[in-house]
Amino acid sequence: MRTRVIEIENLSRSFHVGDSEVQALRNVNLTVEQGEFLAILGPSGSGKSTLMNVIGCMDHVQSGDYRLMGLPIGALSDAQLTKVRNRLIGFIFQKYFLVPRYNVLQNVMMPLLARGCSHREAAMRAKEKLEMLEMGKRLKHRPSELSGGQQQRVAIARALVGDPRLLLADEPTGALDTATGAEVLALFEKLNAMGNTIVMITHDLNAAQHAHRVVRIVDGVLSEA
Numbered sequence: 001m002r003t004r005v006i007e008i009e010n011l012s013r014s015f016h017v018g019d020s021e022v023q024a025l026r027n028v029n030l031t032v033e034q035g036e037f038l039a040i041l042g043p044s045g046s047g048k049s050t051l052m053n054v055i056g057c058m059d060h061v062q063s064g065d066y067r068l069m070g071l072p073i074g075a076l077s078d079a080q081l082t083k084v085r086n087r088l089i090g091f092i093f094q095k096y097f098l099v100p101r102y103n104v105l106q107n108v109m110m111p112l113l114a115r116g117c118s119h120r121e122a123a124m125r126a127k128e129k130l131e132m133l134e135m136g137k138r139l140k141h142r143p144s145e146l147s148g149g150q151q152q153r154v155a156i157a158r159a160l161v162g163d164p165r166l167l168l169a170d171e172p173t174g175a176l177d178t179a180t181g182a183e184v185l186a187l188f189e190k191l192n193a194m195g196n197t198i199v200m201i202t203h204d205l206n207a208a209q210h211a212h213r214v215v216r217i218v219d220g221v222l223s224e225a
């Protein structure tokens with residue numbers, strides 16, 4: 001039997017702004033099995049980032065149920081959620097969020113050092129992932145000395161270095177030109193073929209079509225495409 005990575009049932013999320021209430025997610029149901037490459041496609045303001053924040057355990061479960069690798073996320077303490085984020089999820093963002101004063105190798109070592117890995121082991125594993133992503137010749141470069149596509153590959157190496165159960169990407173090609181974006185999407189397909197479970201959030205239909213399943217979100221309502 002395949003493991004369920006994500007199980008979301010009847011998830012809702014609203015925000016109070018002044019006297020009014022914004023319903024950002026409405027009764028969302030979503031299951032993602034291990035090994036899937038899923039795209040969540042939706043226009044601006046549809047609830048993508050709100051959903052990403054819940055899936056990435058950066059937001060509390062306000063109403064409904066969310067299980068990640070079987071863990072009841074709504075019942076965990078902040079300290080437990082931090083651990084879940086660090087151990088189970090690799091994050092990839094539109095803006096890379098590399099640390100400017102660290103070099104490529106140091107950036108990729110960070111998640112391992114944060115969980116108490118030795119410097120030596122962290123360096124070895126980081127180098128291995130960077131070599132896999134063809135960034136092995138740029139270990140000493142600072143992020144500002146790299147192209148956008150190279151920075152995103154470093155960010156992907158950082159997401160992968162802790163061997164997460166889920167790769168969670170928010171508009172990973174949003175800051176890249178078409179050709180470089182296509183390279184990153186081809187890389188996602190390769191990583192998925194190697195067994196990585198990927199959830200990619202995007203407003204770009206072309207990007208979504210690289211995934212093997214697409215769900216749509218409109219006004220906080222999620223449906224199969």
Ligand SMILES: Nc1ncnc2c1ncn2[C@@H]1O[C@H](COP(=O)(O)OP(=O)(O)OP(=O)(O)O)[C@@H](O)[C@H]1O
Binds near residue numbers: 024043045048
């Ligand atoms: N912290 C917040 N406080 C109040 N309203 C919020 C908050 N976060 C999101 N919203 C509202 O929830 C709705 C969904 O926002 P969200 O950021 O999830 O959209 P999105 O699909 O990620 O859009 P974009 O493609 O522009 O990034 C919007 O109407 C937004 O105004």
Ligand SMILES: [Mg+2]
Binds near residue numbers: 050
């Ligand atoms: Mg967003």
